[in-house]
Amino acid sequence: MRADEEREYTEYVAGRLSRLHRTAYMLCGDAHRADDIVQATLTALYVQWRKVSAAHNVDAYVQSILVRRYLDERRLRWSRVRLGGVPAHAAPIDAAEHGIVERDALLTALRALPKGQRAVVVLRYFDDLTVEATAEALKCSVGNVKSQCSRGLAALRAALTPAEAGTARGSRDGS
Structure with missing residues (x-):
C-alpha cells in the first residue's frame, strides 16, 4: 500500500473505530469478541482498501464486512464457549443508579x-x-x-x- 493510501486508511479507521466496536459489541454482546470482530474487519479492510476506498459508500461497505465477520464467527463451534465471569476483585456498583x-x-x-x-x-x-x-x-x-x-x-x-x-x-x- 502506498503512503497516501495508508494515511487515508489510518484516518478512516481512527474516525470510525469506536462506532465499529460499539456495533460489534451490540451484535455479539461481549467486549472481547467485539474486539476480535473489529480486528478481523480492519484486517480485511486493510487488504481491500484500494477497492473499498473507490466504493460509492465506504461506510456501508465496512458495515457489510463487520456483519459478515460476526456471522462467520457465529458459525464456528468454539464461538459458543464462554470463558470466565466477573473477576473476584471487581468493585460492586449500584446497578440501578x-x-x-x-x-x-x-x-x-x-x-x-x-x-x-x-x-x-x-x-x-x-x-x-x-x-x-x-x-x-x-x-x-x-x-x-x-x-x-x-x-x-x-x-x-x-x-x-x-x-x-x-x-x-x-x-x-x-x-
Missing part, C-alpha cells in the same frame, strides 16, 4: 434474537442506518430488512417486561 439494569435487559433480549434480526436491529436503531443502507450493508433486499426489523422489534417488545417496554416506547416517542 447507572442504568445497568435496563441496559442488561435490553442486551439480554437482543442476544436472544436470531442473528439476522439482531444484525438488522443493531444497524437500523443503534447505528442509525436507513432501511436502504442496512439492506446494502447486509446485501439483502429492502423488504427483507423491513420484515426482519419488524420481527426483531416484536421479539424485543415481548422479551421486555411491561414496565420496561413502556419506558422504551415512551423514550422513543419523546414522552
Whole structure:
C-alpha cells in the first residue's frame, strides 16, 4: 500500500473505530469478541482498501464486512464457549443508579434474537442506518430488512417486561 493510501486508511479507521466496536459489541454482546470482530474487519479492510476506498459508500461497505465477520464467527463451534465471569476483585456498583439494569435487559433480549434480526436491529436503531443502507450493508433486499426489523422489534417488545417496554416506547416517542 502506498503512503497516501495508508494515511487515508489510518484516518478512516481512527474516525470510525469506536462506532465499529460499539456495533460489534451490540451484535455479539461481549467486549472481547467485539474486539476480535473489529480486528478481523480492519484486517480485511486493510487488504481491500484500494477497492473499498473507490466504493460509492465506504461506510456501508465496512458495515457489510463487520456483519459478515460476526456471522462467520457465529458459525464456528468454539464461538459458543464462554470463558470466565466477573473477576473476584471487581468493585460492586449500584446497578440501578447507572442504568445497568435496563441496559442488561435490553442486551439480554437482543442476544436472544436470531442473528439476522439482531444484525438488522443493531444497524437500523443503534447505528442509525436507513432501511436502504442496512439492506446494502447486509446485501439483502429492502423488504427483507423491513420484515426482519419488524420481527426483531416484536421479539424485543415481548422479551421486555411491561414496565420496561413502556419506558422504551415512551423514550422513543419523546414522552
